[in-house]
Amino acid sequence: MAQVDLTYINQLKKGDTIANDIYFNDILLVKKGTIVNNSLLRNLESWGIANLHTKHDKRTVKHKEKIFYSKELFDLKELFYESLQYVVSEARYGLILNSDAQLAWIEHLFISSLLDARISASLFSLKKKDPYSYFHSFDVFLLGALLARDSGIKDIKSFAIGCLIYDIGKLKINKELLQKDGTLSKTEYEEIQKHTLYGLDVLKEINLPSKYEELVKSHHERLDGTGYPEGVTGESLSEEVRLLAVVDTYSALTLQRPYRRTPFSSLKAIELLLSKENKYDIKYVINLMELINIYPKGSLVKLSNGKRARVKEVNENQPYFPILEDIDSSEVFELPLNLSTSIVRFLEWSHIVDVKPDEDISKKEIYWNYFITEFINGNVDEAMTYFPMITEGMLSNNIFIDVIIRLIKEVETKRIEGQLSIGEEHDALLNVKDILKHVI
Template identity: 30%
Template sequence: MRFVPLNSAREGSILGKSLIDENGNLLLKEGSVLTDRRIENLLEKGYSSVYIDDDYSDDEIEDIIKPEIRNKIAQKIKETFEFFSKDRQVSHKNSRIMYESMEELNNFAKNLVDELFSKSDIMISMVDIKNMDTYTYAHSVNVAVISLVIGIAAGLGRRELEDLTIGAMLHDVGKIFIPKSILNKPGALTDEEFRQIQEHTIEGYEYLKNCPIKSTSKIIALQHHLNVDGSGYPNYENTGLLHKFSRIVAIADVYDALTSDRSYRRAYSPSEAVEYIMSMASTKFDMDYVKLFVKKIVTYPVGSIVRLSDGKTGVVKSLNEGFPMRPVVELVEDRKLTQERIDLMEIKNIVIQQMVYDF
């Protein structure tokens, strides 16, 4: 299975991962054959990338949480955000519904912690597929999962991990108060539009003040766009007060955003996103958490086609734990696998230059 932009998917390709619409309904089942018409329909529905199975990528990429659990959490976040949007207009008259929603999300957070806490060797290799309509909700789930994995690597206890996870799920809640025309604008934002975007951190934090979750979870909504060098937003004079949860979520937030197709740019590959985050360590991001993050993210997932620095092409066949940029690669010649494998941990003078989607 490999992740490809839809415009690189060929007619006859086999869908490697089922597509679910914004209501949790099956849109296209795993194993379906992609025709030109189906590809066109997916593009019209706002999808830009898919997972496919082909002769180069028969290895299965497993998500670290079950797809049905991921979809349930995304749906609950969607329902919660929609309620928040309505509830704000009636001054919390429906507080019982809010408490019930928070309880359900807390239960999801606890279940995620229970499932992942003991998996010290867990790696994140799945890039999630989102369309424009479901972006905020799917993004919230991904940020929660990535933040949880970083938190586990950092040695946080179960209680802290639960608080981190629920805060990460709700980090973008302020976006429900921003017009969709601005959030999904394909072109450059005006100064006023960008100011409104920035307001989502304050708007979200102010709303969460009324929610029954820990203050350390709430602060993430306010601080996740603040940088360790004092830049970012909202204005915050003492970056030493940036909570560790906010520092973790900032990394997860940017990684998932970069690896997602947006109305104004194509998705970065995992390796491009990781390189960006590494380049911003100690200025935008906390260096210690970046080091943990890099060890947990699979930059070249199994099944990826890659171009090597010696000009050869290969398929990633297995990973070297702790060294995600130096996997084991099987070479390809004349569009066929050669069964010749090279371990980039052993051959130091060859590196991966880029991922290849069509060759």
């Protein structure tokens, strides 16, 4: 007979056998009978598990390592496409996900985020408890990550994970209350609001780092101090949480919710956000409009041919193909379906004026910065997710000079400026051969 012992995590050895199933909120994290290996040791530690039961019986120890988490239990790719189908429609996303490069980038980000079992376990619990809350979080993740990337937010991966789990406090709210149809009483509303603070408890329980705390706690705060839980004002809110507030509101207004009234059209939601500049950071509302290419009637916009036009009419089913009026010639026209001419910038609407400098900020330069940062950090796979975006429209003959030579030169400059040591420069340059594989 095998002997079952209570073993503290720091006494656990490779080859021990887990005696009982380990769950987090109904999700099986580790199956009983799993043999302890190095990665399981690391994960148990990161989940904050202090002790567990192990079996000590040489006959039961088989030297076959099991995959212990989501990869085997759930097919993440399938989940990504299931979720995509639920949330994405052209009326809400415009044409952004029609591009293979964008889709590949966001799929990679989703799967790599969920390989952390603490993230996947929390999300599966949320999906099981209240599917709408899960799909809403997925929606916020998609739009949030794309918008953060275009807005130059530094740590995209952490922000994207934050977008997946910012509402995780809903795990501690009663299911009937979460799904209640109709008006909430004052007490019920106060309880719902507590999901921001409950979220902090969940972060601690699953041992996630404190960098996610602000997104979880403060995403319902508003610039004018009318939000919750603390009613703080704009000065104390980071760029990341301001961006999240915009995307969270857009998603909540426009995503179809089971058994609830018809949601807002994306156009109405954008108009509402624009009209609340005292509550939402307007630069992220503008960036969101430019991301999904949806501009309300009356907007002044800049076209890819350099002209300026006024939006005359918007069809709610195809808001990204508005009817426009040329400012100089007063000619009224529709955007061509092949988008040979497109809107590249929002300039103004009502009294809202975009404060970005007049020259177009090159998205390619923003993508280039992410590319080189990931590359220097040794994350070649992550760097390569930006490759299609930085080489889009480039002749293949030019890729060598415009990407490879530029990369080598910039790495050298960073070493000269003291941002990289000689050793780090050497390691980075060794990775150039991995990039070359995609060029030659």
